[in-house]
Amino acid sequence: MKGRDGRRWRRLVAWARKELPPVCHICGRLIDTTLPVNDRMGWTLDHRVPIAVAPHLAEEPGNLAPAHRGCNSRKGANPNFRHEAPRQSRIW
Numbered sequence: 001m002k003g004r005d006g007r008r009w010r011r012l013v014a015w016a017r018k019e020l021p022p023v024c025h026i027c028g029r030l031i032d033t034t035l036p037v038n039d040r041m042g043w044t045l046d047h048r049v050p051i052a053v054a055p056h057l058a059e060e061p062g063n064l065a066p067a068h069r070g071c072n073s074r075k076g077a078n079p080n081f082r083h084e085a086p087r088q089s090r091i092w
């Protein structure tokens with residue numbers, strides 16, 4: 001989330017965390033908001049339409065949706081992401 005640490009963004013994050021249901025928009029499961037933010041299953045704020053596709057929607061509340069950190073980073077900025085399993089699995 002580089003470059004997304006402005007005051008407005010932080011306010012949006014605080015708003016979303018409080019107002020949006022803690023459901024991951026990528027996998028559809030609940031997010032445990034008590035987990036630390038760096039946890040794989042922790043709460044992050046994602047964009048429904050990636051910023052790479054629609055930069056003007058970067059701070060549009062309607063384009064924001066909670067996601068698990070793991071889901072969010074798996075999706076990345078790929079606009080073609082469609083919940084498929086990755087073609088090649090990597091073991092870190």
Ligand SMILES: [Zn+2]
Binds near residue numbers: 025026029068071
């Ligand atoms: Zn998820």
